[in-house]
Structures are given as structure tokens and as C-alpha cells.
Amino acid sequence: MYEKRILKGMEKFLISLFIVLCVVISCKKILPGAPEDATVLDGTIDGLTMEENQRFLKGDAAFTEVFTAETGLGTTFVATSCISCHAGDGKGHPSTTLTRFGQPDEFGNIFMDQGGPQLQNRALPGYMPEQIPAGATFSKFTPPANTGLGFLDFVSDADILALSDPDDLNGDGISGVPNWIVIPGYITPRPDAIVQNGKHICRFGKKGAAYNLLNQTVNAYNQDMGITSTYNPVDVYTGQEIDPEISNQKIQDVVFYLQTLKAPVARNQEDSEVKQGKALFAQINCAACHTPKLKTGFSPIKGLSYKEFSPYTDLLLHDMGPGLDDGYTEGSAKTYEWRTPALWGLGLSQSSQGGKYYLMHDGRAHSIEEAILMHGGEASGSKAMYQALSSGEKMALIKFLESL
Amino acid sequence: MIYRFLFVYLFISLASQAQVDSTLFRRVPKDTTKNAMNMDAVYNRPFLALGKSPVAIGGYLESNWQYGVTDGITEGHQFQARRLTVFLASKINRRLKFLSEIEFEEGGREIAIEFASMDLELHPLLNFRGGIVMNPIGAFNQNHDGPKWEFIDRPISATQMLPATWSNTGFGIFGKTFHKSWMIGYELYLTGNFDNSIIENTENKTFLPAAKRNPERFEEINSGLPLMNGKIAVRNRKAGELGVSYMGGVYNKFQDDGLIIDSRRRVDVFAVDYNTTIPTINTTIIAEWAWVFVQVPATYTQQFGTKQYGGFIDIIQPILSRSMLGWEKATLNLACRLEYVDWNVGTFTETGDNIYEHLWSIAPAISFRPNAQTVFRFNYRYQQQTDLLGNPPALTGMFQLGFSTYF
Numbered sequence: 001m002y003e004k005r006i007l008k009g010m011e012k013f014l015i016s017l018f019i020v021l022c023v024v025i026s027c028k029k030i031l032p033g034a035p036e037d038a039t040v041l042d043g044t045i046d047g048l049t050m051e052e053n054q055r056f057l058k059g060d061a062a063f064t065e066v067f068t069a070e071t072g073l074g075t076t077f078v079a080t081s082c083i084s085c086h087a088g089d090g091k092g093h094p095s096t097t098l099t100r101f102g103q104p105d106e107f108g109n110i111f112m113d114q115g116g117p118q119l120q121n122r123a124l125p126g127y128m129p130e131q132i133p134a135g136a137t138f139s140k141f142t143p144p145a146n147t148g149l150g151f152l153d154f155v156s157d158a159d160i161l162a163l164s165d166p167d168d169l170n171g172d173g174i175s176g177v178p179n180w181i182v183i184p185g186y187i188t189p190r191p192d193a194i195v196q197n198g199k200h201i202c203r204f205g206k207k208g209a210a211y212n213l214l215n216q217t218v219n220a221y222n223q224d225m226g227i228t229s230t231y232n233p234v235d236v237y238t239g240q241e242i243d244p245e246i247s248n249q250k251i252q253d254v255v256f257y258l259q260t261l262k263a264p265v266a267r268n269q270e271d272s273e274v275k276q277g278k279a280l281f282a283q284i285n286c287a288a289c290h291t292p293k294l295k296t297g298f299s300p301i302k303g304l305s306y307k308e309f310s311p312y313t314d315l316l317l318h319d320m321g322p323g324l325d326d327g328y329t330e331g332s333a334k335t336y337e338w339r340t341p342a343l344w345g346l347g348l349s350q351s352s353q354g355g356k357y358y359l360m361h362d363g364r365a366h367s368i369e370e371a372i373l374m375h376g377g378e379a380s381g382s383k384a385m386y387q388a389l390s391s392g393e394k395m396a397l398i399k400f401l402e403s404l
Numbered sequence: 405m406i407y408r409f410l411f412v413y414l415f416i417s418l419a420s421q422a423q424v425d426s427t428l429f430r431r432v433p434k435d436t437t438k439n440a441m442n443m444d445a446v447y448n449r450p451f452l453a454l455g456k457s458p459v460a461i462g463g464y465l466e467s468n469w470q471y472g473v474t475d476g477i478t479e480g481h482q483f484q485a486r487r488l489t490v491f492l493a494s495k496i497n498r499r500l501k502f503l504s505e506i507e508f509e510e511g512g513r514e515i516a517i518e519f520a521s522m523d524l525e526l527h528p529l530l531n532f533r534g535g536i537v538m539n540p541i542g543a544f545n546q547n548h549d550g551p552k553w554e555f556i557d558r559p560i561s562a563t564q565m566l567p568a569t570w571s572n573t574g575f576g577i578f579g580k581t582f583h584k585s586w587m588i589g590y591e592l593y594l595t596g597n598f599d600n601s602i603i604e605n606t607e608n609k610t611f612l613p614a615a616k617r618n619p620e621r622f623e624e625i626n627s628g629l630p631l632m633n634g635k636i637a638v639r640n641r642k643a644g645e646l647g648v649s650y651m652g653g654v655y656n657k658f659q660d661d662g663l664i665i666d667s668r669r670r671v672d673v674f675a676v677d678y679n680t681t682i683p684t685i686n687t688t689i690i691a692e693w694a695w696v697f698v699q700v701p702a703t704y705t706q707q708f709g710t711k712q713y714g715g716f717i718d719i720i721q722p723i724l725s726r727s728m729l730g731w732e733k734a735t736l737n738l739a740c741r742l743e744y745v746d747w748n749v750g751t752f753t754e755t756g757d758n759i760y761e762h763l764w765s766i767a768p769a770i771s772f773r774p775n776a777q778t779v780f781r782f783n784y785r786y787q788q789q790t791d792l793l794g795n796p797p798a799l800t801g802m803f804q805l806g807f808s809t810y811f
Contacts, residue, residue, distance in 0.1 A: 030786070032799035034476025066606040080608055080705055093793050094754035095706055122705050125600065125656060126666035129703045354757065354793035 038265035041089040041147045041348055045262045047303035052260065059257025062250045067225055072245030074226040075127050075237040076120030082220065082254065085143040089261055090345065090352025092143025094363050098224065101138035106332045111136045113239075117330065118223040120236055127237075137327035137335075140362035141206050145345050145352070148263030149204070151309045152342070153213050154296035157194040157201045163291060163314040174288040174378050176316030179208040179339065181331040186218070186231040187211055192297065202331060203315045206361045208339030209330035213255045221246060259301060263309055264345030268403045277400025280393055284385035289318050289340045289378070312343035312404065321376020324360070336377060347402035368398050441639050442647060442677065443540065443578065443589050445547035446503055446519055450777055450810045451493055463490040466550040468781075468806020474798055484806075485511060487550070489518070499525040504536075507569070517622075518569050529579035533593070536622065538571045540591040540635040541651045542692045543677035545570055550808030554720055554739040554771040556783050557804070559692070560763060561714035561745045566673065566694050567613035572596030572631065573622050587639040595633055598655035598671050599626035603700050603708045609747045609761060610698050610708045612671070615655075627654040627668070637677075644680025644689075655698075669699035686725075691717040707792060709748030709759065716743035720771075731774035739769040748792065760794040763787065778809035 037043060044056055066081045067073035078098045079085050085096040099119040102111025109116045114133040123129040132138055160178055168175040180199035183189065190212075193200055204210035210219060214231075221227040226236050229251055233241040268274050281287055290312040299305040317337040325336035333339075338361060346368070349357055357366050365371035375383045389397065440448045451460035466486045472478060487509045494502045504520035521535035538546050544562040548569055562568040574595025581588060598615040605614035615621065630653060637647035652672035659665060675694035681687065693715030700710050720739040728734035748761040765787040772780045787800040 030784075031473040031478075031801040032475055033473075035796070066608045068601075068604045068606060070604075077705075080707060084608065084705075084707060087791055087793055087795055093752075095752045095793075097754070121703075123701075123703050125603065125669070125701050125704060127703075351795055352793070354760075354795060356757075 038267045039348065039351070041145060041261075041264055041345055041352070043262045045150065045260050045301075045303040048260060048301075052256075052301065052303075055253060055256050056260050059253040059255070059260075062254045063257055067227060069124050072225075072227045074120075074122075074124045075235075076123045076130050077226040077236075078118070078120055078122060078224045080225065085224065086146050086352070088352045089146040091145045091349045091358070092363075093353050094142070094358055097140050097142050097363060099132065099138050099140050100328060100330070101132050101136040103329050104137050104327060104335065106329060106334060109330075115236070118236075120223075120226060139206075139326035139328035142358055142361065142363040144206075144341070145264075145349070146258055147261045147345055148309065148311060148342065149213055149261065150259030150299075150301065150304045151263055151294070151296055151307060152203065152311060152313075152315065153259055154299040154304050155203075155294050155315065156192050156297040157190065158192065159294065159297075160201055160203065160315050161194060164316050172285065172288055173381050174285070174318065176289060176314050176318050176340070177337075178202070178315075179317055179331040179333050181209060181211070183211045184215065184218075184231070187215055199332070203339070205330070206338060206341075207330040207333045208315065208317055209333070213258045214251070217251055217254050217258065221251065259304065263311070264348060264404065266310065266344070266404055267347065268399075271399070271403070273396045273399045274403045275400075276393070277396040277398070277403075280389065280397045281400055284389070284397075285382045287312075288382075289314055289316070290343050291340075310344060310404075313340040316340060318379070319377035320379060323374060323376045326362075343401060344404050346404050368401050369394070441580065441587060441589050441637055441645055442543040442547045442679070443580070443591055443635070443637060445549070446505070446538065447493075447501075449491060449549060451491065452811075458494050458496075460493045461491065462493070462810060463488065464549055464551050464808060464810045465489075466556075466806065466808040468556045468804050470556070470802060470804040470806075472785075472800060472802030474800040486556075488512075489549070496522075501525075516569075516616075518571050527579070529581050531578050532575075533578055534575040535573070536571050537574050537576070537593055537595060538569065539574075539593070539595060539631070539633050539651055541570070541633065541649050541673055542566055542568075542675035542694055543647055543679065543690075544568050544692055549810070551777060551779050551810050553808070554718065554737055554769050554779065554781060555741050555767055556781050556806050556808075557767070557785065559716040559741070560743050560765065561694060561716055562692065564611070564613060565696060565712055565714050565745050565747065566675065567616050570612075570616065574630070574633075576633070585641040589637050589639075591633070591635045593633040594630040596621045597625045597627055597629065597631040597653050600656050602655060602671065602698060603704065608707050610696070610700065610710070610712060611747075612673075612696065626657050628657075628659070629654045642683065644678060647675075647677040649675045649677070667701075669701070670697075671699070672697045686722050688720040689717065690720075691715065706750075706752060706759065707748075709750055709761070711749040712745070712747050713749060714743070714745030714747075716741055729774070733775060735773040737769075737771045737773070739771060741765075741767040741769070743767075758794065759792060760790045761792045763789040777811075778807065780807045781805070 063082045085092045100117050102116030103109040111133055115130045119132055120130045164176045166175055166177045178201040180196055181202045182198055183200045200211055202208050202211045204216045210216040218231040222232045227245045228235055228242050229244045229246050230248055235242045291314040292310055292312055295308045296304055317333045317339055319336050320338050327335050329335045359365040359371040360374055365374055372386050449462055451462040453460045465488050468484050470482050487507055489507045492504045501523045505518045507516045507518050517536050519538050521533050521537050524532040540546055545568045572595035574593045576593030578591040599618055601614040602612050603610055605611050631651055632653055633651040635649035637645055639645040654668045655671045656669045658668045673696050677692040679690045696712040698710055700708050718741045720737050722735050722737050724736040744764045746762040748759045750759050765785055767783050767785040769783045783804040785802045788797045790797040
């Protein structure tokens with residue numbers, strides 16, 4: 001009787017164990033694998049050394065660091081960390097969109113003494129955030145994707161200048177110009193820098209107003225999080241110089257991280273519709289501004305040195321028409337001029353924007369087609385040609401853009 | 405520091421006596437004649453008494469191996485000694501008891517007094533408790549001893565939403581009574597409170613456990629106003645125990661040196677817990693669900709939510725209860741835990757879309773209990789965590805093998 005009970009119990013146990021193991025083992029996601037490389041934006045460029053990998057990881061950790069009042073956040077700010085605005089290193093969301101104000105023309109920001117150029121729209125508990133001063137024009141900027149920035153950083157000034165055509169000498173209606181700006185003193189110009197009246201060619205940001213990734217990173221810490229550094233010791237809340245709240249090393253680590261994040265990997269390039277879309281992209285002259293290929297010059301990071309890559313930008317400013325003229329600008333750009341955004345990674349935007357598209361400089365376009373139709377100014381011709389395409393051709397073009 | 409000294413002293417004292425004759429220790433059996441509720445958990449533990457000493461000592465150790473992968477990335481194999489907890493209890497006289505619980509976590513890097521109170525019995529329905537008390541929110545916070553659970557990880561809702569093990573200096577009353585199959589108990593305390601860190605922390609979300617990192621909470625209430633805690637629980641021998649609990653108060657520093665520096669902001673937490681064992685099939689069900697409401701300034705970042713909810717349900721099925729491998733009353737169980745937490749319930753101001761920031765997890769488990777004091781556990785956890793925006797979730801799979809035992 002006793003043995004029978006034991007056997008029955010053992011039988012129950014083995015059956016239950018078998019069922020549990022079957023459920024566990026049959027589940028393919030038992031130890032979830034990495035998503036396909038081409039479907040994510042984070043990851044390193046090829047060819048990093050072990051030392052560079054370590055530095056990348058330090059930068060990655062700094063990029064995800066969340067600041068608090070104790071570690072220097074604010075007093076007023078836009079976000080508490082870099083990663084808050086660049087989820088998965090991709091484009092930002094309307095909830096992290098920032099506002100710049102106070103520069104109505106190319107002659108400078110006239111509201112610098114009233115909190116310009118960036119609105120810190122959030123504040124630590126007990127404090128009030130900044131308000132846009134009366135009479136100041138403004139524009140909203142959706143955070144861009146971070147990937148592939150190292151490649152853009154090491155394009156030579158000469159190559160950028162070679163793409164510009166300020167007087168439209170070739171008569172194609174496209175006349176890109178660089179954003180010439182007097183750069184901050186902490187920046188060491190590139191060895192091959194081209195200087196014009198003491199101004200340098202800037203290339204990062206919606207208006208192309210940041211010279212390099214150090215400039216961009218210092219600005220982001222200061223203007224987005226209210227973190228002062230030796231590079232920019234001015235507290236955005238008081239307007240006074242205060243002690244640095246972040247080390248130079250950490251900022252340089254973040255710069256290295258941004259430089260060595262891989263470029264987005266294009267997908268479905270052998271798909272016939274994608275190929276057709278690529279041809280149409282050239283045919284309707286999108287490629288005149290969204291330059292398919294650029295190359296880097298020398299870089300101390302071997303993986304970035306003398307590389308050809310496909311960002312689909314010329315890093316120049318273009319007149320985008322009155323529809324996109326917010327009345328605000330930076331550097332020598334006109335209010336209606338915007339730096340051509342890179343299109344690589346466009347198809348992955350939804351993976352960092354909560355499953356939706358928020359395109360153009362302020363996220364006003366909710367689909368790629370909407371974004372195309374919002375183009376004006378120098379892009380009017382291309383827009384008209386797009387509108388004249390058949391629905392199948394339009395789909396092919398959009399499929400190509402989604403493959404980038 | 406003083407606690408470290410006291411404990412080193414105590415250990416040396418006990419060890420030196422034990423060296424004389426270890427059989428002087430006698431195990432104080434749990435009193436199984438009394439009906440226990442979750443509120444009795446602090447006393448419902450095995451203790452060792454030393455001779456005729458009025459002091460009893462107890463505790464438990466938890467250790468495990470784990471291997472986990474998140475989106476294809478693993479930290480490799482990990483051996484963990486998560487915690488060593490020591491209880492000291494003393495019956496000062498018939499109506500006056502002292503009990504303390506000290507926890508050493510991460511190899512002693514973190515030492516916390518989780519509980520150290522004096523209980524004065526005036527009447528079964530009216531007892532006074534003072535000292536460092538475990539806030540009676542939900543059931544897990546009070547009833548969290550590792551050997552009582554079939555899972556190596558503590559419930560996420562109880563550790564990362566509710567701040568188990570959350571204790572504070574405070575005073576209050578408790579009591580219980582029973583009639584036939586029914587028992588009812590209550591607890592009511594005023595204790596130390598949360599602080600600004602619950603919305604100013606490196607977790608980048610409203611995170612009540614952040615307040616645990618402030619050791620000054622045992623000396624000073626950040627807001628100057630106490631946290632109100634209350635729980636009422638009803639137990640029926642057949643139907644099980646149902647508890648409803650609340651804690652709330654002003655958490656932020658709104659005045660300093662006589663000056664008003666901020667608005668008063670409240671945190672309010674409600675929890676429901678239930679546990680039962682179905683008599684015919686011996687299945688045990690343990691469940692807890694909680695809601696957290698935190699006033700966050702509208703001008704602060706939306707990363708820090710004003711509302712959270714979440715909970716867990718454990719289902720435990722004994723499949724073998726008999727003599728095994730020389731243990732007379734060994735039990736083999738199959739179990740499963742389901743849990744869910746939403747750290748930011750609401751919608752984005754800019755788009756009106758849902759704010760995600762949630763997690764769900766399922767953890768099947770096999771546990772072996774050679775006796776009532778010890779459990780060996782094999783767990784698998786599958787977890788899906790979605791960020792604030794609702795981007796593709798991070799997927800985690802994890803195997804764990806470990807034990808937890810009272811000593």
C-alpha cells in the first residue's frame with residue numbers, strides 16, 4: 001500500500017516535471033537572443049580595438065546616467081539623462097522635444113540675457129521652469145538619432161564645401177550653403193578646417209549650428225540637463241558661472257561613444273521595389289540634398305578613417321520654404337533654412353518613437369509621405385515630381401526610404 | 405557602526421558559549437496551535453534558545469546561482485549570497501517582548517535594521533508597538549523571509565514598486581481576535597516617511613524604494629509629518645486571509661528653517677493581499693496588488709509618474725509530501741508566479757498616447773523542502789519590459805538555482 005502510494009506520487013511528479021520542462025524547452029524565447037543587427041541602432045562601428053571597446057562602454061554608461069539635483073540636474077532642464085531623449089539611440093518623441101528661441105535672423109540671438117537660446121521647460125520640484133519671453137520667436141526640435149555621427153564628424157570641410165552651390169551655378173534649383181559660425185574657444189578646429197572671416201563650417205543639429213560632437217555634447221549637457229562643465233561653466237538657471245558638475249573625461253567618453261556608434265544598417269537592399277524606389281529617389285532629385293555617399297578623412301579611430309558611407313545628407317543648409325519657416329534660426333542660417341537631415345535609420349524611427357513616426361524638425365509629420373509633402377523651397381521641384389508619381393512608384397520610393 | 409559592534413559582541417558571546425557545548429542550543433518550535441496571520445510573521449519564525457537565556461536567536465540565509473540573458477546579452481554565470489538575516493528575540497516579561505531583524509545584503513556591503521521593536525500587550529486586541537517597525541503595506545513587506553517562498557527573486561511589485569523591506573521608526577497599536585473559524589487583525593502606526601528621492605532618483609521613474617537609501621529616515625522625517633499606516637485583515641480557516649492596507653502622507657520637504665520652500669506633496673499607497681490553501685488539492689495561492697499615487701509637480705518631467713499599480717500571484721502545488729532522501733517530511737512543489745507592474749500610468753501631455761513603462765513576468769518553479777525550515781529552488785523567469793514610449797520591449801530569460809534556510 002505504502003509503495004503504491006510512493007509510486008503514484010512519483011508518477012505525478014514525473015508527469016508534472018515533464019509538462020513543465022516541455023513548456024520551458026518548447027518556448028523559443030527561453031533565453032532571448034539579440035535582435036538582428038540591422039533592426040537596431042545601438043552597437044559599435046566595425047574594427048574597434050579592445051581599448052576602444054572599453055571606452056565605448058564608459059561612454060555608454062555616461063550616456064545612460066540619470067542626473068538628480070544632487071549630481072547637478074537643473075535647476076531648470078529639459079531631460080534628466082541623454083538616454084531620456086534618445087531611446088535606443090534613435091529619434092526622440094514629442095514628449096522630449098525641446099524648444100529654442102530668440103534668434104529671428106542670422107545676426108545673432110537677441111534673447112541670450114533672457115534665457116536663450118533654449119527653453120528649459122522643466123524644473124526641479126519647488127522651482128518654476130523657464131518661459132519663452134514675450135516677443136521671442138521659437139522653433140521646436142525633436143531629438144535626432146545618434147547613430148553614425150562619427151562618420152559625419154570626420155567628413156572634411158573641403159568635401160562639405162564642394163557640395164555647396166550658394167549661387168546655384170548648376171541651375172538645378174538647389175543651393176546648399178554651410179552654416180558659418182564663430183566656434184567656442186574650447187573647441188580645437190579640425191586640422192583641415194576651412195575658415196572664413198574667423199568662422200568655421202558647422203554641421204550638427206537641425207540648423208547645423210554645432211561644430212563637432214564635443215560642441216554638441218557640451219551644449220546638450222548644459223542646455224538640456226543644466227549640467228555645467230569646464231567647457232561651459234554657465235548655469236542656465238542663474239546665468240552665472242559655477243563649478244563644473246561633470247568631468248571633462250566623462251564628456252569626452254560620451255563624445256567617443258557618439259563617434260563610435262555604428263551607422264544604421266540598410267535593409268532589404270535586394271528587394272526589387274526597394275531598388276525601384278532608390279532609382280526614383282535619384283530621378284526626382286531628392287539625392288541633390290540627401291547625398292547618398294560621403295567619405296571620411298583621417299580619424300584617430302581606425303574604424304572611422306577614410307570610410308565611404310551612406311548617410312543621405314550633404315550637411316548643408318537649404319531653403320525649405322515658408323511652410324517650415326518658424327522665424328527662429330541659429331548661426332548664419334536663415335530662418336527658412338534647415339540642415340539636410342541624414343535619412344539613414346529613417347525606417348527604424350518608429351522603434352524609438354513608440355511605434356509612430358514623428359518626422360521633420362519638430363515631429364510634425366506622422367508618416368514619410370507627410371514629411372515629403374511638407375518640403376518646400378529648394379525641394380519644391382522634387383515634391384512636385386513625387387506628387388506626379390503613380391501610387392505604385394510612391395510606394396516603392398517610401399519602401400526604399402524605410403529600408404535605410 | 406554601533407550596531408556592527410553590538411553584533412560582533414553578541415556573536416562572540418554566543419559563539420564562545422557554543423564552543424563549550426553546542427547542544428545547549430535548543431530549537432524553539434513554532435507555536436502551531438495559534439492561528440497565524442501575515443501580521444504575525446515577525447514572530448512566526450523558528451528560533452534557537454540558549455539554555456535558560458531569555459534571548460532567542462534565529463535567522464536565515466539565501467544563496468543562489470543564476471544565468472540570465474536580456475536581448476542576447478548576458479552577464480554570465482553569477483553566484484549570489486543575497487542576504488543573511490539575523491533575528492534576536494527576547495521575552496522581557498509575560499507581556500513585554502523585544503524582537504529585531506538585522507539584514508546583511510551583498511556580502512555585508514549593506515546592513516539594515518529591518519525591524520527592532522518592543523511590543524507591550526495590554527489586551528489581545530490592544531498591543532503597543534514602538535521602535536523600528538515594518539510598515540504593514542501589503543503582505544510581502546511583513547512576511548518576506550526567504551525560506552517561506554518558492555522563488556529566489558522577491559516579487560518585483562513588492563521590491564521595486566512597494567519598497568520591501570520598508571521599515572521606519574514609529575509607534576502604534578495592533579491586535580487581533582477570533583471567533584470560531586474567523587480571525588480579524590488590525591495594525592495602526594505612525595512612522596517615519598518617504599522623502600524627495602521618490603521622484604528625484606537615478607531610476608528615472610517614480611520609485612518608492614529610493615527612500616530606503618536614506619539612513620537618516622530613522623532619525624528625521626523629511627517632511628516633518630509622519631506616514632500613516634493602517635491594515636485590517638480577516639482570516640477564515642477555509643477561505644484564507646484577505647488584507648487591505650494603506651500608507652500615506654506628505655513626503656517632501658516643504659519647509660526649512662521656518663521658511664516655506666515648496667508645496668506639500670503626498671504619497672498614498674493602497675494594497676490588497678490574499679492567501680489561501682485549497683483544502684482538497686492543497687494548492688496554495690498568494691496574491692498581492694497595490695496602487696501608488698504620488699503628487700508630482702506638473703512642471704517636472706513626465707518620466708516620473710503620478711500613478712503606479714502592480715502585483716503578483718503565486719500558485720504553489722505540492723506534488724510529493726513524504727519521506728524523501730532521509731528527510732521524513734519532505735515536500736516537492738511545482739509553482740508559478742505571474743507578475744505585472746506599471747510604473748507610470750497615464751498619457752503623454754503632448755500626444756495623449758499611453759505612457760508605457762511597464763513589465764510583466766512569468767516564473768515557473770520547482771521547489772524541494774526537506775523540512776519546514778529549508779527550501780531548495782529552481783526557477784525560470786521570462787520577463788518583458790517596455791520603456792516609457794512603448795518601443796520594442798527588452799526580453800529577459802533567466803535560470804536560477806538556490807536555497808534559503810532558517811538556522
